Structure formats: structure tokens, C-alpha cells
Amino acid sequence: xxxxxxxxxxxxxxxxxxxxxxxxxxxxxxxxxxxxxxxxxxxxxxxxxxxxxxxxxxxxxxxxxxxxxxxxxxxxxxxxxxxxxxxxxxxxxxxxxxxxxxxxxxxxxxxxxxxxxxxxxxxxxxxxxxxxxxxxxxxxxxxxxxxxxxxxxxxxxxxxxxxxxxxxxxxxxxxxxxxxxxxxxxxxxxxxxxxxxxxxxxxxxxxxxxxxxxxxxxxxxxxxxxxxxxxxxxxxxxxxxx
Amino acid sequence: xxxxxxxxxxxxxxxxxxxxxxxxxxxxxxxxxxxxxxxxxxxxxxxxxxxxxxxxxxxxxxxxxxxxxxxxxxxxxxxxxxxxxxxxxxxxxxxxxxxxxxxxxxxxxxxxxxxxxxxxxxxxxxxxxxxxxxxxxxxxxxxxxxxxxxxxxxxxxxxxxxxxxxxxxxxxxxxxxxxxxxxxxxxxxxxxxxxxxxxxxxxxxxxxxxxxxxxxxxxxxxxxxxxxxxxxxxxxxxxxxx
Amino acid sequence: xxxxxxxxxxxxxxxxxxxxxxxxxxxxxxxxxxxxxxxxxxxxxxxxxxxxxxxxxxxxxxxxxxxxxxxxxxxxxxxxxxxxxxxxxxxxxxxxxxxxxxxxxxxxxxxxxxxxxxxxxxxxxxxxxxxxxxxxxxxxxxxxxxxxxxxxxxxxxxxxxxxxxxxxxxxxxxxxxxxxxxxxxxxxxxxxxxxxxxxxxxxxxxxxxxxxxxxxxxxxxxxxxxxxxxxxxxxxxxxxxx
Amino acid sequence: xxxxxxxxxxxxxxxxxxxxxxxxxxxxxxxxxxxxxxxxxxxxxxxxxxxxxxxxxxxxxxxxxxxxxxxxxxxxxxxxxxxxxxxxxxxxxxxxxxxxxxxxxxxxxxxxxxxxxxxxxxxxxxxxxxxxxxxxxxxxxxxxxxxxxxxxxxxxxxxxxxxxxxxxxxxxxxxxxxxxxxxxxxxxxxxxxxxxxxxxxxxxxxxxxxxxxxxxxxxxxxxxxxxxxxxxxxxxxxxxxx
Numbered sequence: 001x002x003x004x005x006x007x008x009x010x011x012x013x014x015x016x017x018x019x020x021x022x023x024x025x026x027x028x029x030x031x032x033x034x035x036x037x038x039x040x041x042x043x044x045x046x047x048x049x050x051x052x053x054x055x056x057x058x059x060x061x062x063x064x065x066x067x068x069x070x071x072x073x074x075x076x077x078x079x080x081x082x083x084x085x086x087x088x089x090x091x092x093x094x095x096x097x098x099x100x101x102x103x104x105x106x107x108x109x110x111x112x113x114x115x116x117x118x119x120x121x122x123x124x125x126x127x128x129x130x131x132x133x134x135x136x137x138x139x140x141x142x143x144x145x146x147x148x149x150x151x152x153x154x155x156x157x158x159x160x161x162x163x164x165x166x167x168x169x170x171x172x173x174x175x176x177x178x179x180x181x182x183x184x185x186x187x188x189x190x191x192x193x194x195x196x197x198x199x200x201x202x203x204x205x206x207x208x209x210x211x212x213x214x215x216x217x218x219x220x221x222x223x224x225x226x227x228x229x230x231x232x233x234x235x236x237x238x239x240x241x242x
Numbered sequence: 243x244x245x246x247x248x249x250x251x252x253x254x255x256x257x258x259x260x261x262x263x264x265x266x267x268x269x270x271x272x273x274x275x276x277x278x279x280x281x282x283x284x285x286x287x288x289x290x291x292x293x294x295x296x297x298x299x300x301x302x303x304x305x306x307x308x309x310x311x312x313x314x315x316x317x318x319x320x321x322x323x324x325x326x327x328x329x330x331x332x333x334x335x336x337x338x339x340x341x342x343x344x345x346x347x348x349x350x351x352x353x354x355x356x357x358x359x360x361x362x363x364x365x366x367x368x369x370x371x372x373x374x375x376x377x378x379x380x381x382x383x384x385x386x387x388x389x390x391x392x393x394x395x396x397x398x399x400x401x402x403x404x405x406x407x408x409x410x411x412x413x414x415x416x417x418x419x420x421x422x423x424x425x426x427x428x429x430x431x432x433x434x435x436x437x438x439x440x441x442x443x444x445x446x447x448x449x450x451x452x453x454x455x456x457x458x459x460x461x462x463x464x465x466x467x468x469x470x471x472x473x474x475x476x477x478x479x480x481x482x483x484x
Numbered sequence: 485x486x487x488x489x490x491x492x493x494x495x496x497x498x499x500x501x502x503x504x505x506x507x508x509x510x511x512x513x514x515x516x517x518x519x520x521x522x523x524x525x526x527x528x529x530x531x532x533x534x535x536x537x538x539x540x541x542x543x544x545x546x547x548x549x550x551x552x553x554x555x556x557x558x559x560x561x562x563x564x565x566x567x568x569x570x571x572x573x574x575x576x577x578x579x580x581x582x583x584x585x586x587x588x589x590x591x592x593x594x595x596x597x598x599x600x601x602x603x604x605x606x607x608x609x610x611x612x613x614x615x616x617x618x619x620x621x622x623x624x625x626x627x628x629x630x631x632x633x634x635x636x637x638x639x640x641x642x643x644x645x646x647x648x649x650x651x652x653x654x655x656x657x658x659x660x661x662x663x664x665x666x667x668x669x670x671x672x673x674x675x676x677x678x679x680x681x682x683x684x685x686x687x688x689x690x691x692x693x694x695x696x697x698x699x700x701x702x703x704x705x706x707x708x709x710x711x712x713x714x715x716x717x718x719x720x721x722x723x724x725x726x
Numbered sequence: 727x728x729x730x731x732x733x734x735x736x737x738x739x740x741x742x743x744x745x746x747x748x749x750x751x752x753x754x755x756x757x758x759x760x761x762x763x764x765x766x767x768x769x770x771x772x773x774x775x776x777x778x779x780x781x782x783x784x785x786x787x788x789x790x791x792x793x794x795x796x797x798x799x800x801x802x803x804x805x806x807x808x809x810x811x812x813x814x815x816x817x818x819x820x821x822x823x824x825x826x827x828x829x830x831x832x833x834x835x836x837x838x839x840x841x842x843x844x845x846x847x848x849x850x851x852x853x854x855x856x857x858x859x860x861x862x863x864x865x866x867x868x869x870x871x872x873x874x875x876x877x878x879x880x881x882x883x884x885x886x887x888x889x890x891x892x893x894x895x896x897x898x899x900x901x902x903x904x905x906x907x908x909x910x911x912x913x914x915x916x917x918x919x920x921x922x923x924x925x926x927x928x929x930x931x932x933x934x935x936x937x938x939x940x941x942x943x944x945x946x947x948x949x950x951x952x953x954x955x956x957x958x959x960x961x962x963x964x965x966x967x968x
Binding site: 193207211221222 | 763765839841844849902
């Protein structure tokens with residue numbers, strides 16, 4: 001085991017970093033109005049380990065310190081003896097775990113009941129890609145996933161089956177709400193914020209009359225450019241760029 | 243009379259605790275945008291006594307200190323000589339008192355004129371249960387109560403007759419607005435926050451087209467699970483969980 | 485001239501009090517989202533004098549100190565040599581002045597371009613009284629005033645002709661927006677806040693389907709009770725009550 | 727080169743002033759809810775030089791200090807060796823640069839994806855001038871510009887061709903969103919704030935039924951008066967007035 005200057009092993013340091021990120025990122029859900037009361041959850045994979053960090057169940061957004069976050073294995077079980085493990089993890093932990101087991105490229109997962117995302121989900125209607133910001137970020141429509149209720153693997157399986165091979169990092173689980181994925185917890189939070197933003201904008205646009213479709217070749221060009229050209233650095237590019 | 247370490251009797255201490263809770267919980271109504279100006283009110287029953295604590299009438303949300311809250315008997319009369327009793331209690335006190343007299347299991351009552359809740363109430367239309375978060379929290383539709391105006395027991399009676407035996411902890415009084423109940427003041431505030439959240443989401447969903455109904459067996463399964471399985475502890479479970 | 489303990493005459497003290505109130509009340513317009521940039525204005529009559537205090541034209545809501553407010557006579561001219569008089573008063577000063585000259589019972593006037601109020605005004609449609617909070621506060625529908633543009637007395641005259649003898653303290657000037665009056669600047673601000681709240685709520689209610697009318701006798705009973713019975717004190721009762 | 731009391735040349739001082747303005751003005755985009763995550767950008771021309779200052783690409787609104795802003799020439803290239811130049815400028819820099827090259831009277835440019843502005847843009851529908859505040863500020867409808875995607879001069883050209891000779895300081899680029907111009911960065915930000923405000927208000931008005939058109943002569947009179955008569959001073963009049 002490598003021990004670094006802080007006296008923590010590399011793994012301990014990686015876990016601590018993810019705890020801090022996940023705790024702080026919950027604040028972004030509040031800032032952007034995506035959650036009420038104790039709803040919603042962010043998780044982040046620990047790089048190089050079969051572990052992820054997630055919010056405890058039913059804790060106020062005012063009390064989300066890094067040491068309250070819960071470290072879980074990829075079956076969604078809290079790792080006994082670690083900080084926070086005396087609490088129950090989020091009731092959506094099984095869905096997050098399923099995604100991490102089946103999509104190794106995913107580093108972060110977010111679930112909210114954000115208003116406009118849920119509204120499209122209650123109609124089982126995908127969000128059409130009619131604005132350039134949506135082409136940049138999602139590369140096409142935001143799809144609907146199957147109706148599934150909590151209690152087995154069906155939510156996680158629905159997320160993975162809908163998003164695998166899809167450009168979109170967000171899915172609207174029918175009658176339930178959005179789940180987003182990303183290369184990191186921050187990238188998944190960005191996807192959740194942008195999903196609600198386009199869900200709101202396209203809803204309002206549609207209330208006013210017919211929408212002008214975006215040509216497929218424009219969608220392709222915008223998506224390709226945004227994913228590959230822009231941004232300040234090569235790491236975690238998408239979460240940082242405008 | 244038991245006197246505890248703080249020099250207060252158990253009853254005095256219980257009253258003080260409810261005063262602090264009720265005062266602080268008014269801040270949640272502001273945080274979630276459920277109230278404007280001096281509108282809205284939260285009350286909490288004093289455990290083990292025929293008393294409850296409620297907001298004074300017409301006092302700014304900037305001035306809601308525990309000692310300004312008003313202690314009332316179950317007829318809604320301020321207890322003379324107690325802090326705050328020189329003021330009039332909220333004009334909705336009679337309705338709160340009626341609920342406490344007729345529903346002994348209720349520990350908290352909240353009334354707001356929150357935008358979307360009132361909008362459904364102005365049409366006399368119940369909110370259909372089309373999203374899983376609503377099944378979790380309310381176990382079905384949020385019902386409409388009768389039209390009743392302030393001045394006698396008709397509001398309180400309408401609340402009780404609508405909610406008694408109903409899964410929902412919230413009722414939309416026709417042309418008036420939402421009242422919610424809970425095991426504690428905090429639980430009733432959570433219900434008020436969630437009611438407005440689902441009222442907004444289902445309104446917006448419906449503006450966009452037809453809604454997909456939730457199967458009754460899914461509603462039953464979600465409600466049962468949320469009320470009985472999840473949460474960090476057995477006390478005041480529902481107010482805490484996500 | 486009476487000189488009081490602070491070394492100010494009674495009139496100077498009254499002016500200073502109105503300056504402080506008017507400056508602080510502009511913050512309520514921001515808090516409730518009724519204004520953007522430098523739009524909107526609050527004025528207050530100086531009790532016992534033919535004077536009122538109003539916001540300067542085009543000053544940021546971050547810079548509204550009492551000494552920046554402008555003291556005007558009832559023709560809307562700044563009183564030379566008084567603090568703030570080197571600036572131009574709000575471009576709506578003539579309309580405020582007209583109201584003070586013709587409605588001696590009015591102690592405060594507010595104008596905003598609040599979103600939902602302006603939306604009804606752009607259709608020239610009065611807001612129907614379908615919720616009890618609106619019956620309490622406005623005693624019936626909120627009426628539409630004539631189309632009039634800035635530059636002569638026509639806005640002020642339109643406000644006065646619409647509101648004189650009307651229960652409503654607010655008018656929607658067609659294609660323009662709301663003006664509200666009150667017994668004090670605070671009471672007029674409360675009316676502006678409540679007007680936007682009911683404009684929003686009734687708009688949303690109407691988008692969802694047919695509204696249930698309130699019986700006229702219920703409107704009368706609610707209005708009478710709210711204006712005459714409730715509240716903590718006899719002074720400025722309406723602005724304080726819930 | 728003139729060197730002034732601060733030890734900076736006049737040009738250095740002018741650049742520093744624009745850096746400070748542009749950095750601070752991004753905060754107004756956040757305050758008015760016009761942007762999410764790292765989206766949106768403000769730029770300002772350096773008076774008396776072929777230079778402008780713009781936001782870096784993909785930097786959080788929490789990190790926008792003056793020294794992070796990027797100084798560019800009128801082809802949109804960062805000036806090497808100046809503070810911030812190690813970063814990439816906003817991905818919309820080419821469009822801003824095109825505007826500065828072709829509209830010498832323009833001192834500031836703003837781009838956002840504000841919700842209601844984008845909603846009109848997704849339908850390719852101009853915003854009709856039905857409220858007096860819109861006549862004051864924009865002098866008529868807010869026009870739609872052509873569909874154009876990032877990567878060449880087509881966005882900049884579309885902005886210039888639409889706004890040159892038009893009273894409106896804002897254009898809705900089809901399927902994309904608003905760009906606004908002004909005599910300074912602050913004036914362009916005011917235009918962006920007012921554009922979203924009227925986009926929201928007119929959308930909501932139209933959802934409720936038919937709108938009453940404003941007579942053209944009233945629009946002309948309001949626009950003329952607002953641009954020429956009101957305000958506290960002759961400099962940057964429009965950005966300051968109410």
C-alpha cells in the first residue's frame with residue numbers, strides 16, 4: 001500500500017476526495033432548485049476501486065458533511081466501520097450500484113425529482129432536441145426509460161438499457177423522474193442541471209406553438225464539437241466547459 | 243410535577259420545544275416559497291397536554307421568535323399570561339384547533355396559500371397520483387375539501403371529514419387552499435412542501451398532454467414501503483426520509 | 485414650529501420616517517421578485533403635509549438609502565435643497581402625484597411591472613375573484629384601467645377613476661402594469677405583493693380548466709371580516725394582518 | 727503614452743476598468759437567473775482601442791475575477807502575455823468579435839440561453855411589442871435571427887444583419903437563444919435582463935388569450951421619450967434609467 005504525505009493511503013485519499021466532492025455537489029442540486037426537502041441524491045465512484053460514495057437516506061441538505069456520506073461496495077452495501085456507515089444509504093442506492101456494475105465508464109450518478117423532468121416523465125414523452133444547447137450537451141433527444149418501482153434491480157436495469165450506447169447522459173424514468181450519469185459526480189450533476197434546464201425550456205417553447213426541428217447534421221456537428229474540441233483541459237472536459 | 247435539570251417542569255420543557263420547532267418551521271415555508279407577506283401558519287401539539295402552539299396573526303416572517311408563538315387550548319383560546327398571549331393568534335386558529343380536537347393522532351397542522359395548491363383548489367380538482375414520489379408520500383390523489391369560509395367550525399370540519407381515513411396528509415379546501423397534517427409540526431410542514439411540489443409538477447405535466455396513470459398496485463406498494471420500511475429511525479420517520 | 489427631542493421639527497421627523505420606510509420598502513419589491521433592474525417605484529405621503537417621498541429615476545436597488553429618496557410636492561416637483569433633490573424623481577412621479585392630489589385617503593402608491601400582473605394587463609382582462617385570499621384582500625376582481633402613456637395626467641387620472649369607490653387597492657393599467665394604493669407605503673406594497681400573488685395563482689388555475697366562481701355573499705363576508713375584524717392593532721391594520 | 731497617477735497608462739487603466747465591469751456584470755446574469763452552470767457570456771469593448779474583454783470558456787460563476795477575464799483583439803484572439811490569456815476565451819468569442827468589427831457603436835455584447843428567450847427562438851417567433859416597458863426599451867418587436875451554428879462567422883453575421891438599423895438591442899437567434907448589444911457591457915446586460923423579462927411576460931400573457939396590440943404611434947412616442955428624455959445623466963443613460 002502506498003502511503004502519501006498526508007499519512008493516508010492513495011485509496012484513503014481517493015475516498016476522501018470523492019466524499020468531499022459528493023457532499024459539495026449536493027449543494028448544486030439545491031442551488032439550481034432541483035430538489036426539495038431531503039429528495040435527490042448524488043453518488044461518485046472511487047477511482048480504481050469497486051466502491052462508490054452516496055448520500056445517506058433522509059438527511060437534510062443543511063447537514064451534508066463529507067463524513068456523513070456513505071461508502072458502499074458495488075452491490076450497494078455500506079462498508080462497515082467507515083464514517084457514516086451507521087446510517088442507511090439513500091433509498092436509490094441499488095439503482096446507482098447497478099449502473100456502476102454495468103457501465104464501467106460511469107464515474108457519477110445523479111437522481112432528482114426536478115419539476116420539468118418529472119413532468120415529461122409523467123407523460124412518458126422524450127424531450128425533442130430543438131435547441132443548440134441541447135445538441136451540444138445531449139446530442140439528441142432525452143429518452144424515456146421503462147416504468148419500474150423501487151425494490152429490485154428494475155430501475156437500475158432500465159437506466160442502463162436506455163443509456164447504453166445512447167449519446168444522452170440523462171434518462172427520464174417513466175412516472176418517476178430523471179437519472180443522469182457522467183464521467184465524474186460533477187459531470188453527472190452538470191447533466192442533471194442541464195436536463196432540467198432543457199426540460200423547462202422545451203416545455204415552455206412547446207406551450208407557445210410548433211417547434212422548429214434541428215437538422216440532424218447540425219445536431220451531429222454541435223455534439224461532436226462540444227465533446228471533442230472545446231474546454232480548458234482534457235480532464236473532466238465536459239463538466240467544465242461552457 | 244416533575245422538575246428537570248433546567249428548572250422547568252416536563253410540561254414547560256415540552257412547550258418550549260414546540261415553540262422553538264414551530265417558530266423555526268415557519269422559515270421552511272419561506273425557504274420553499276409557500277407563503278408571501280404574513281400569510282400561512284404552522285402549529286404543533288404539545289405532547290401529553292391539551293395544548294398547541296401557533297403563529298400570531300399578521301406578524302412578519304422576519305419576527306418569528308419562539309416567545310412570539312402563542313400557546314392555545316384545544317378550543318383555540320390563547321392561554322393567558324403565557325408569552326405571546328397579548329397578541330391574537332392566527333386567524334386560522336379555529337381550524338387548527340378543530341383538527342387537534344378530532345384527530346388525536348395529529349401532532350402538527352400547516353396552512354398555506356401556495357400557488358399551485360390553490361390553483362387546483364380554485365378548480366375544485368383533486369391532484370391525480372401519476373408520479374412515484376406522490377405515491378410514496380400521499381398514497382394516492384390529493385383530495386378536495388368542501389367550500390367553507392372562516393368564522394365557524396366549517397373549515398376544520400371539512401378538513402377532518404376529508405382526511406379521516408384517507409392516506410393523504412393534505413387536502414385542498416375548495417377556492418381556498420391546502421391544509422396538511424402530520425405526526426409532528428415538522429411532518430406537516432414536509433407534507434405542505436411535498437404537496438406544492440406535486441401540485442406544480444402534475445400541473446405542468448398536464449399542460450403538455452395526457453398523463454400516464456400509475457397502476458393502483460404500484461401506488462399501494464410504494465406507499466406501503468415508504469411509510470414502513472425506509473428512514474433512519476423509527477421516530478418521526480416520514481419527516482426525515484428521502 | 486414644534487421642535488422635539490431629536491432637534492428635528494415634527495415635520496422633519498415625519499419626513500425622515502417616510503424616507504426610511506420608502507427606502508426599505510423597495511427591498512420588499514426585490515424580495516418578492518416584482519421588479520428587475522431599476523424598474524418599479526414606491527412612494528409615501530408625509531402625514532400632515534402636502535408632500536410625498538419617492539424613489540429617484542434609474543437608481544439601482546442596491547443604492548436605495550433614505551437620503552437618496554426624493555421629497556416632492558403634490559405636483560411632483562422635487563423640493564429644492566432637500567437631500568436627493570439633485571436627482572430626477574422616478575419617471576412615474578406625475579402619476580403618483582395625481583393620486584395624492586385626488587385621493588386624500590391614500591398614504592402610499594406602488595408601481596411595478598410584475599410578470600403576471602402585466603400579463604393580465606396585456607390582454608386588458610380583469611382578474612376574477614375565485615380564491616378566498618383575494619376576497620379578503622381585494623373584495624372582488626382586480627379591475628383594468630384605460631390605456632394611457634406617460635407624458636401628461638392620463639395615467640394618474642386612469643388610476644383614480646378606476647379605483648375611486650372600488651374595493652380593490654390595485655388596478656391593471658392596460659398594456660402597462662399594476663398600480664396599487666394603500667393607507668401607507670407599506671400597505672400599498674402589501675397590495676402590490678398580493679396582487680402579483682393572485683395574478684399568478686389565478687392565471688395558473690385558469691390554464692388548467694374552468695374556475696369555480698366564489699359566491700358574492702361569501703366575497704362580501706370575507707372582505708368585511710378581513711378589513712374590520714382581524715389584525716393585531718387598529719393602526720395600519722391591513723398591512724400587518726395574515 | 728500617457729502615464730497617470732496610478733502608474734498605469736490610460737490604456738492599461740481602461741482595460742482594467744473593462745475587466746472589472748465585465749467580471750462583475752456576470753454576477754447580474756446569475757442574479758436574474760439568465761444562466762446555469764458555466765453558460766452565458768458578457769464582453770465589453772475597451773474604449774479607444776481595437777480590443778475587447780470576455781469571459782473564459784467553462785469557468786464557474788463563482789470564479790470570475792477581473793484577472794481571469796480575457797483580453798482579445800477584434801478577431802477574437804487572446805492577447806498573449808496578458809492576464810487570463812493562458813485560458814481559452816468563451817466559445818462564443820468569434821460572434822462577439824464579429825459584432826465589434828462591424829458595429830463600431832457597440833460597446834458591449836451579451837449571450838445567454840435564458841429560458842423564455844430560447845423558447846421563442848425554438849419556434850422562430852419574434853416577440854410582439856404589447857407592453858409599454860417593451861416599447862420603452864426595444865422600440866418594437868424583438869426580432870428572430872437566422873439559424874446558424876458555431877464554427878464560422880455565421881452567428882456574428884446573423885446578429886449584425888438582424889440588428890443593424892433595428893431599434894431592438896436584442897435578437898433571438900433561431901433554435902439557439904438571445905444575443906444583446908449595448909453602448910457598454912452594462913447596457914448590453916440590461917438589454918439581456920429586459921429581453922428575458924418581456925419574453926416571459928408576453929409568453930404568459932399569450933397563454934391566457936388574445937393580446938391587445940400597442941398602437942404604432944404609442945410605441946414611437948414611448949421609445950423616443952425613453953431614449954432621449956429620461957435618466958439621471960447623459961452618459962450611459964439607458965443602462966441607468968427606470
